[in-house]
Amino acid sequence: MIKLKVNGKNQQFDGDPEMPLLWYLRDEADLKGTKFGCGMGLCGACTIHVNGQPTRACLTPVSAAANKSITTIEGLSPDGTHPVQVAWQELDVPQCGYCQAGQIMSACALLAKTPKPTDAQIDAAMNGNLCRCGTYLRIRAAIHQAAEAKPAKAENGGARTNSSSPNGRKGTK
Numbered sequence: 001m002i003k004l005k006v007n008g009k010n011q012q013f014d015g016d017p018e019m020p021l022l023w024y025l026r027d028e029a030d031l032k033g034t035k036f037g038c039g040m041g042l043c044g045a046c047t048i049h050v051n052g053q054p055t056r057a058c059l060t061p062v063s064a065a066a067n068k069s070i071t072t073i074e075g076l077s078p079d080g081t082h083p084v085q086v087a088w089q090e091l092d093v094p095q096c097g098y099c100q101a102g103q104i105m106s107a108c109a110l111l112a113k114t115p116k117p118t119d120a121q122i123d124a125a126m127n128g129n130l131c132r133c134g135t136y137l138r139i140r141a142a143i144h145q146a147a148e149a150k151p152a153k154a155e156n157g158g159a160r161t162n163s164s165s166p167n168g169r170k171g172t173k
């Protein structure tokens with residue numbers, strides 16, 4: 001029996017402990033915002049946070065996340081008002097959307113560690129998140145915009161309280 005905390009909720013898993021965490025999240029926990037891209041740790045589409053660290057869910061066995069806190073795109077904010085999600089919407093970052101949940105999770109991890117990143121710091125932190133639609137310049141601009149937003153809550157930079165924006169674009173299912 002593996003105990004996990006996913007988006008603040010305690011969960012248990014009785015299956016194969018070597019199963020990729022991505023399978024657990026999508027197929028067992030029904031959290032389909034996290035995407036399968038390459039399955040080899042190369043594209044970043046499956047990026048989640050494990051104890052606040054950006055992590056490739058496709059390469060992480062469920063057992064490695066035992067007793068740890070997992071955050072997926074669905075858990076970033078209750079209503080899509082995390083400053084990064086708001087900036088993503090305001091700057092119309094996504095094109096097809098497939099990579100964007102992973103991009104947002106990496107961006108949030110960067111801002112939690114480096115609240116005012118330079119272009120070079122953004123490029124280095126986002127280097128492992130590929131976007132076949134080439135939205136890189138808008139991603140960089142949105143990270144700068146989110147860095148200027150005032151966080152209202154502590155986790156991952158917090159959710160804005162003064163925005164009426166609806167739920168963020170979280171990629172396709």
Ligand code: FES
Binds near residue numbers: 036038039040042047
């Ligand atoms: S699906 Fe995990 S890095 Fe590509």
Ligand code: FES
Binds near residue numbers: 094095097099135
């Ligand atoms: S928005 Fe299409 S792959 Fe990034």
